[in-house]
Amino acid sequence: MQGKYFINTYGCQMNVHESEKLAGILRSRGYTEAESLETADIVVFNTCCIRETAEQRVLGNLGIVKKLLETKPGLKVAVCGCMAQKPGAEKALKKRCPFINIIFGTHNLHKFGEYLDQLNQKKYIGEIWEKEEGIAEDIPVYRTSGVNAWVNIMYGCNNFCSYCIVPYVRGRERSRNADKICDDVKRLLDEGYKEITLLGQNVNSYGNDLGGEINFARLLERLSGFDYKYRIRFMTSHPKDLSEDVVKVIAASDKLADYVHLPVQAGSDRILKLMNRKYTQKDYLEKIDMIRKYIPHVGLSSDVMVGFPTETEEDFLETVNVVKRVWYNNLFTFIYSRRSGTPADKMEQVDISVKKDRIKRLIALQFDIGNREAKNCVGKTYEVLCDEWKDGKAKGKSSCEKAISFRSENDVKGQFVQVKITGTKNNQLKGELVY
């Protein structure tokens, strides 16, 4: 028995899933999970650098660990993920926090077990691979995501949006072998998982690097062919790459969720060009219309950024226009955050008070849309996959990603149930079981 681990995860679903792999590796070495940082023998920081606030939180929490080391000198500390992968980050981190025992990047996560094994002989192990080297398969995974299981289908990104650090820390696009993905999904369904979320920075490019042997639409077809009751979701889609073929496959299958997360980021063509997004507002809205043509009841969500360098009030109103026109189920709103090393960092920045005002207006708009949309749902019945049940209170999501709470005397976690919407509270849907 090696002791207890505590993993601090920052950032996106990709990182959450990678923490499941870190936990899998730790458990394969005999570690068990600690209830808290204070009771851990090793703490792992799986970091994110997409926004400055994420990095500041990591540094703040490393400060807490430094204090803890005064009373717990045997505590081991490991730092990995996107923040560690940034050029020069390993040296800077080690200088700022000399107590760290292991630093490794995104390309060598699968080596974590070897680094753990070396801890007995070495005080410090720092290894960052500058380049990705294919795809490491068969990493043990310790899943903690309830009825949903995440499955990577690809890694990296080729898009270089001008504000984004991801291509610099995650490398170029690499697609996993389709047979391996199908085997993973089949095994997870055998184990009882009811929802599978396929992960990639840009899932619509799946297969582009596999020599034309397969693409995302064909992969979805294969993954929707298993003889179980389940749902497949995916994220994230780049609007320029979402094809009619993929949408038709979603429309034709009852296993593929009627939901598309399609990040628009901004509505102004001038800003979209500066962002290097490679589509215009018109292109984007045509994609939305195409999706709705095949899947009329589709749930749509988006990421929207305000305060991108040089954004004017006029540009912002174009974003407002898109949000009003699309009428999203969910909107993930962000204030642009500078990332050194990206082209947008060198552009003329927007004042923070202007950014804050715009995001407030956008959130208020989406709240109003959400409120009206929620009221429209009253009286309708949805098939809900229950992902939480306690003392008669249940929660779950419809295929089109509507979050619904309801009462059930029986524990229905992991079951698909029919729920009729009876009311709303603060945009939340409440319903009752239909037998």
Ligand code: SF4
């Ligand atoms: S598509 Fe753009 S925003 Fe998304 S990961 Fe790639 S570079 Fe970043």
